[in-house]
Amino acid sequence: xxxxxxxxxxxxxxxxxxxxxxxxxxxxxxxxxxxxxxxxxxxxxxxxxxxxxxxxxxxxxxxxxxxxxxxxxxxxxxxxxxxxxxxxxxxxxxxxxxxxxxxxxxxxxxxxxxxxxxxxxxxxxxxxxxxxxxxxxxxxxxxxxxxxxxxxxxxxxxxxxxxxxxxxxxxxxxxxxxxxxxxxxxxxxxxxxxxxxxxxxxxxxxxxxxxxxxxxxxxxxxxxxxxxxxxxxxxxxxxxxxxxxxxxxxxxxxxxxxxxxxxxxxxxxxxxxxxxxxxxxxxxxxxxxxxxxxxxxxxxxxxxxxxxxxxxxxxxxxxxxxxxxxxxxxxxxxxxxxxxxxxxxxxxxxxxxxxxxxxxxxxxxxxxxxxxxxxxxxxxxxxxxxxxxxxxxxxxxxxxxxxxxxxxxxxxxxxxxxxxxxxxxxxxxxxxxxxxxxxxxxxxxxxxxxxxxxxxxxxxxxxxxxxxxxxxxxxxxxxxxxxxxxxxxxxxxxxxxxxxxxxxxxxxxxxxxxxxxxxxxxxxxxxxxxxxxxxxxxxxxxxxxxxxxxxxxxx
Amino acid sequence: xxxxxxxxxxxxxxxxxxxxxxxxxxxxxxxxxxxxxxxxxxxxxxxxxxxxxxxxxxxxxxxxxxxxxxxxxxxxxxxxxxxxxxxxxxxxxxxxxxxxxxxxxxxxxxxxxxxxxxxxxxxxxxxxxxxxxxxxxxxxxxxxxxxxxxxxxxxxxxxxxxxxxxxxxxxxxxxxxxxxxxxxxxxxxxxxxxxxxxxxxxxxxxxxxxxxxxxxxxxxxxxxxxxxxxxxxxxxxxxxxxxxxxxxxxxxxxxxxxxxxxxxxxxxxxxxxxxxxxxxxxxxxxxxxxxxxxxxxxxxxxxxxxxxxxxxxxxxxx
Numbered sequence: 060x061x062x063x064x065x066x067x068x069x070x071x072x073x074x075x076x077x078x079x080x081x082x083x084x085x086x087x088x089x090x091x092x093x094x095x096x097x098x099x100x101x102x103x104x105x106x107x108x109x110x111x112x113x114x115x116x117x118x119x120x121x122x123x124x125x126x127x128x129x130x131x132x133x134x135x136x137x138x139x140x141x142x143x144x145x146x147x148x149x150x151x152x153x154x155x156x157x158x159x160x161x162x163x164x165x166x167x168x169x170x171x172x173x174x175x176x177x178x179x180x181x182x183x184x185x186x187x188x189x190x191x192x193x194x195x196x197x198x199x200x201x202x203x204x205x206x207x208x209x210x211x212x213x214x215x216x217x218x219x220x221x222x223x224x225x226x227x228x229x230x231x232x233x234x235x236x237x238x239x240x241x242x243x244x245x246x247x248x249x250x251x252x253x254x255x256x257x258x259x260x261x262x263x264x265x266x267x268x269x270x271x272x273x274x275x276x277x278x279x280x281x282x283x284x285x286x287x288x289x290x291x292x293x294x295x296x297x298x299x300x301x302x303x304x305x306x307x308x309x310x311x312x313x314x315x316x317x318x319x320x321x322x323x324x325x326x327x328x329x330x331x332x333x334x335x336x337x338x339x340x341x342x343x344x345x346x347x348x349x350x351x352x353x354x355x356x357x358x359x360x361x362x363x364x365x366x367x368x369x370x371x372x373x374x375x376x377x378x379x380x381x382x383x384x385x386x387x388x389x390x391x392x393x394x395x396x397x398x399x400x401x402x403x404x405x406x407x408x409x410x411x412x413x414x415x416x417x418x419x420x421x422x423x424x425x426x427x428x429x430x431x432x433x434x435x436x437x438x439x440x441x442x443x444x445x446x447x448x449x450x451x452x453x454x455x456x457x458x459x460x461x462x463x464x465x466x467x468x469x470x471x472x473x474x475x476x477x478x479x480x481x482x483x484x485x486x487x488x489x490x491x492x493x494x495x496x497x498x499x500x501x502x503x504x505x506x507x508x509x510x511x512x513x514x515x516x517x518x519x520x521x522x523x524x525x526x527x528x529x530x531x532x533x534x535x536x537x538x539x540x541x542x543x544x545x546x547x548x549x550x551x552x553x554x555x556x557x558x559x560x561x562x563x564x565x566x567x568x569x570x571x572x573x574x575x576x577x578x579x580x581x582x583x584x585x586x587x588x589x590x591x592x593x594x595x596x597x598x599x600x601x602x603x604x605x606x607x608x609x610x611x612x613x614x
Numbered sequence: 615x616x617x618x619x620x621x622x623x624x625x626x627x628x629x630x631x632x633x634x635x636x637x638x639x640x641x642x643x644x645x646x647x648x649x650x651x652x653x654x655x656x657x658x659x660x661x662x663x664x665x666x667x668x669x670x671x672x673x674x675x676x677x678x679x680x681x682x683x684x685x686x687x688x689x690x691x692x693x694x695x696x697x698x699x700x701x702x703x704x705x706x707x708x709x710x711x712x713x714x715x716x717x718x719x720x721x722x723x724x725x726x727x728x729x730x731x732x733x734x735x736x737x738x739x740x741x742x743x744x745x746x747x748x749x750x751x752x753x754x755x756x757x758x759x760x761x762x763x764x765x766x767x768x769x770x771x772x773x774x775x776x777x778x779x780x781x782x783x784x785x786x787x788x789x790x791x792x793x794x795x796x797x798x799x800x801x802x803x804x805x806x807x808x809x810x811x812x813x814x815x816x817x818x819x820x821x822x823x824x825x826x827x828x829x830x831x832x833x834x835x836x837x838x839x840x841x842x843x844x845x846x847x848x849x850x851x852x853x854x855x856x857x858x859x860x861x862x863x864x865x866x867x868x869x870x871x872x873x874x875x876x877x878x879x880x881x882x883x884x885x886x887x888x889x890x891x892x893x894x895x896x897x898x899x900x901x902x903x904x905x906x907x908x909x910x911x912x913x914x915x916x917x918x919x920x921x922x923x924x925x926x927x928x929x930x931x932x
Contacts, residue, residue, distance in 0.1 A: 089751055101755070267751060268774065450749045479749055481711055481756065524837065533814045534833045538747065540710075542871025548813055564813065582747075584833040 062368070066360045069151060073158040080155035080215075083107050084222050087488055088266045089450040100499040103487050106131070108444050110155075111490040114215045115139040115310075116303040117440055121491050123202035124437035129492040139310060146311035150297055150304050151336060151353030156214035156285075157297050157304075161336060161355075164289040173293075179332040181292060184340045184348055184389075188298050191305035192390040193398045198302055200402015205433070206409055206464055210440035212302050220443030220467065221282035224272045224456060227447075229279075231269045234260060272446065273455035273472060297353065298338050305388075308350030312386045318347050318358070319373035322381035324366035331358035331367055341367060347384035414462025419604070421594035423461040424471040424575065426454055427478055427511045428486040428497040431600050438493035441467040445485035445494055451476030453577065454485060469494075471513065473577025473593050478513060480540040480576055514575025515597035515606065516545070516568050522590035525563035529555040533564050535579035535591045545572035546579060570597060570606050657793075658851040659803040660886065661695055669925025670885035670894060675932045678723045678860050678882070684930045685884040686731070686856070695853045698736025700801040704728055704768065705852075707808050707823050708744040708759050710869045711752040717861035717876040718869050719757035720808045724858050724882065726762035728804060733767055741796045743771035744826040771796055778829040785845025787838055792829035797850060805852040805888075809859045809879075809895045811867035815839050816906050817899050818868050819892040820855040821847040821917075840908040844915050847888055857883040857895045864899060889918025890925055 087107040111117060112131035115138050122128055128135075138149050150157045168174070173181075198209040210216045234257065241253035272278075288295035297304055318341060325343035332342050339351035341358035343366060359367045377383035409415065419432065426445050429435050446454040446469055453476035456467040469485075471478055480503055486496035497511055504510030516535075524532040536546040548564035555561050568591075575593050583589040596604050671688030675681040686692060696702055706720035714722055725742060732740045742763040746753040750772040754760035760770045771777065771794075778792035797803060807823035814836055815822050824846040825832060835842040859881040863870045870876065879898055885891035889912045893903025903909045903920035913920045 089749075101752070267772075450751060479711060479752060481752065530837050531814060531839065532836050534836050536813050537836075537868055540869055540871065542866050542869075542875070544866060582833050584831065584836070586831070 062356060062359045066356045069354075069356060072152045073161065076153045077155045077158045080110050080218070081222065083110050084219055084227070084444075084447065085264065087223065087444055087447045089448065089482075089484060090267075100483060101481070103448070103484065107448070108442070108488045108490040109134070111215050111219060111440070111442055111444070113138050114213060114303065115142075116209060116213050116306050117216070117491060119306065120198060120202045120207055120209045121438060121440075123199065124205050124207050125434070129438070129490075131490065139307075142307050142310045142314075144314055145316045146314040146349060146352055146354055147304060147307045147337070148354045149307055150301075151355040154214055154297075154303075156218040156301075157294070157353065159218070159286065160289050160294045160296050163286055164293040164336075168290065170290075173290075179329045182332045182335040182338050183345070184338050184351060185298075186389075188338060188351060189390050189394075190299050191301050192308070192388060193394065194300065195302040195305035195309075196390075196395050196398030197402040197405065200399040200404075201406040201409075202402075202437075203399070204403050204406030204410075205437050206406050207437050207440065208405075208464075209302055210442065211467070212300060213440060214296075214301055214303050216440040216442035217282070217285075220441055220446075220456070221278060223447035224270075224443045225275055225279045225282055227264070227266075228270050228272060228275065231265050234265065235269065267450070268452075270447075270452045271475065272452075273475075274458040274467075277458055278456060278467065293338070294336055297336070298351070308388055311350055312388070314349060314386070315371050316354075316369060317349060317373040317375075317384060318352070319368050319370050320347065320376070320381055320384075321366045322376060322378065324364045326364055328363065330361045330363065334358065334361050343367075343381050346382045348389070349384055349386045350388045409462070409464040412462060412464075415464060419595070420461050421596065422470060423457075423465070424473070424514045424577075424593055424595045425598065425600065426469055426471065426485040426494045427502060427513050428483070428495040429513075429598075429600050430493060430495060431602070435468070435493050435600075436464060438491040439465075439468045440491055440493075442490065443467075443469075444488040444490070445469050448484045448488045449476065450482060450484065451479055453478050471577060471593070473580035474589060475581075477577035477581040478575075480574070480578075509599070510541070510574050512574045512597050512599045514577075514593040514595045515570050515573045516575065516577075516579050516591055516593055518566060518568060519588075519590045519592065522585050522588065523566065524585070524590070525551070525553075525565045526590075529553045529561045529563060531561075531563050532584065533566060534582045534584055535566055536564075538578040538582040540576060540578055541572050541574060543572065545569050545574070566591070571610070573597065657798055657803070657849060659801070659853040660851050661853055663886070664690060664694065667694070667926070668928040669887050670883065670890045670922050671928040671930065672881055672883045672894060673930040674879070674881045675930075676880055678721055678880070679727045681860070681880060681882045682724050682727050682856065682884075683731075684932075685882045688928045688930060689854075689884045689886065692731040692735045695804070696732050696735040696737050696802055699738050700736075701739045701741070701799075702732045702737045702802040702804060703741045703743065703796045703800040704732070704763070704804045704806060705744055705797070705823065705826060706742065706757075706759055706806040706858075707818070707826065708750075708753045708757050709747045709826065711748040711756050712869060712871070713756055714758050715861070715873060715876070716870045717808060717810060717863040718867075718871075719753070719759065720806050720858045721860045722758035722762035724856070724860070725759050725806060726766040728806060728856065729763050729766035729768040732802075732804070737802075740766075740768045741771055741800065742768045743773060743794060743796050745773050745794055745829055745832075746826075773829070783845060783849040785842075785849060787841045788835075788845040788849065794827055794829060797827040802853040803850070805855040807855070807857050807895075808861070808863070809857055809898050810863035810870065811865055811899055813867070815843065815908055817892075817896050817901060819895045819909075820852075820857060820888050821892055821908065821912060824850050840911045843908040844912050844917065847912055847917050848915065852888065853886075855885055855888055855891045857885075857891055859883060859895060859898050862898045885922075887918040887922070887925055889913050889920060890922035893920040894922045894927070 115135040118132040118135035334357035337353040339348040375383040520526040524530040539546040667690040673684035710718040712718035865875040
């Protein structure tokens with residue numbers, strides 16, 4: 060097998076893994092043709108979050124924060140152990156964000172900075188590539204403290220949330236717009252073709268209904284900047300920022316696969332540098348940096364002289380003209396310690412603020428089955444899978460409402476969508492156990508089991524129709540799904556403006572029965588600011604955030 | 615500047631100015647606000663009255679399929695209501711994400727059988743749909759209605775945004791509302807409510823079940839629930855109403871949840887008179903038609919009669 064064949068295999072591998080990743084996110088949705096199991100629970104037919112479970116950075120960081128490797132995260136060893144022998148093959152062959160960066164970087168450019176000598180120069184190792192190691196150790200520092208911040212920058216969760224909560228909703232809006240424009244022409248053949256194409260596209264790409272996510276702009280800009288940077292520096296993200304790449308770089312230290320450079324054969328044409336993805340100095344005359352190489356094999360495949368070859372146990376010449384490769388990562392011990400200390404300081408800083416405990420937002424309504432906030436922030440990687448799968452579009456990324464530490468973690472916004480009482484999909488897709496998988500019985504409860512509560516409903520009597528406006532309503536009571544209903548009614552004869560007697564039923568809330576699902580808030584006709592609303596108090600996951608004495612959990 | 619240049623540049627500027635001005639005038643709209651075209655439609659799917667059959671029939675048997683057939687045959691049989699080649703929309707109550715035993719949604723066995731009967735009578739297409747409250751995927755799934763209806767060959771529609779047509783309903787209260795098009799673009803409509811309690815309208819029966827043809831902000835209808843139900847029932851006149859009283863939900867309606875709130879009644883009522891049907895059906899909840907305000911208002915509005923015996927009432931009990 061020639062190296063060009065192997066390089067083509069790498070290209071195929073990139074396409075396959077990218078499509079697989081994308082397909083898994085497409086499948087992270089409640090499809091119409093599901094059928095319930097015998098227990099009545101609706102279970103996703105595929106392990107849609109499996110790609111995230113192969114992420115070694117998630118495994119490492121959650122191990123630091125929680126002391127255990129949750130469920131499927133053991134799969135990450137399938138990536139990590141081969142990396143020890145082969146190097147960062149994941150970055151060049153598998154990582155879907157790496158692939159995307161690769162593609163975007165390689166699209167032809169008219170900018171002179173990306174051509175000829177400048178391009179060669181830009182593909183030599185640069186000091187900024189250390190940043191990713193600093194970030195890795197800063198995240199290790201926050202994780203030792205107990206706050207999992209790596210999800211912000213880990214490529215797999217980052218891409219999952221960017222596709223799931225930014226790209227696909229935008230595609231949805233866009234395709235509806237095109238369809239409506241074409242249907243608006245009123246020309247029958249155009250309409251027929253549009254209808255056909257839209258239905259086909261919708262069947263493959265679009266969920267049952269359009270999702271609208273909170274703070275899509277912050278997620279979108281973040282993702283756009285990462286993608287756009289490729290047009291200035293080839294794979295800027297992979298080279299300089301990616302903490303997963305940094306981790307894999309560290310683990311590739313003893314890799315037995317390496318680049319062998321024959322100084323005698325090289326005529327310094329620099330073609331290797333033109334196509335280098337990792338900026339790892341593949342050319343003869345410089346020190347090859349093992350920890351930076353993505354194993355894309357472009358250098359070997361493009362070398363007309365056969366001076367470069369990847370080999371197991373490569374022979375290392377070490378001369379002044381051709382210094383030997385280095386497996387050392389370009390960051391000193393002192394800076395490692397400094398970064399970890401910095402991470403710990405950031406952790407302490409975050410927790411010294413008020414948002415975590417003493418002034419937690421009442422709107423931090425976590426998905427059903429979520430663990431206590433302390434543990435939640437130790438587990439949530441912000442992959443957005445729960446938001447994507449939620450059939451009611453109830454779960455949304457926060458921006459700063461729940462504190463900086465919790466940015467882009469999921470909360471329910473009941474006005475947009477409520478928590479469907481019999482649904483347990485968010486717990487099924489959570490790869491790290493921030494949302495535990497509930498059985499149907501644990502979710503809705505029965506005579507022996509308490510239901511899972513995510514908050515409690517409160518009335519704004521100044522906005523409620525029967526309370527404030529002498530008008531019948533009780534939609535909240537109608538929608539209340541508990542049995543008996545947590546919302547109960549009391550008849551009251553009130554007088555309208557003209558002095559006529561009007562019989563209204565006034566709603567009251569029984570906090571012993573309310574699960575905080577938000578159906579009442581969703582259904583309340585006082586559209587812009589609901590007369591009944593949920594806050595997090597009473598949530599099952601918290602020992603402290605309770606109202607009633609009788610609902611305090613036994614410690 | 616040369617004359618040629620002056621003419622060229624001046625001419626171009628003039629042309630651009632003309633186009634700009636013309637565009638402004640062309641698209642100028644002196645009306646403020648937007649206007650959405652609405653369809654003027656009344657939707658009567660009724661068949662001509664036939665005095666040789668009783669106006670309302672109730673059957674009580676153990677087997678729901680046999681019960682439906684007995685009640686239906688008593689009022690004339692399916693062939694009286696569905697003619698060969700007609701499109702039929704069946705509207706069960708699929709409001710909530712509840713299992714059949716919880717009696718919040720119409721019994722799926724009855725829905726399946728009704729679809730089968732429509733095809734047997736020669737219907738060209740039978741659509742089963744409802745505008746659900748909870749997520750339609752879950753409602754249609756857990757209620758068992760999607761499965762039962764599809765097995766019988768029906769086209770089950772889970773409504774999406776583009777399925778609605780804005781219609782002028784011509785009611786006292788309900789004017790322009792989005793209506794699911796399957797309740798307009800059809801020849802026959804069979805309403806299949808389940809009998810259950812409701813805190814505001816007292817009971818959810820045939821006429822209240824018609825809420826499910828509407829989209830939009832239905833939650834406002836509660837503010838004048840009696841008049842909105844009557845407006846709906848005057849706008850949409852089903853070919854036949856088939857009330858499912860195999861299970862009856864007495865408390866915690868319209869969603870229920872607890873099986874303690876459900877009684878087994880094994881009954882089905884068929885009628886061409888929506889008011890009479892509701893008047894008979896509400897007796898399962900210990901009510902009387904003239905005391906339920908929306909049923910009484912429907913009679914006063916001339917939609918039918920509360921005195922169901924006056925139109926011929928037949929009871930088949932095995």
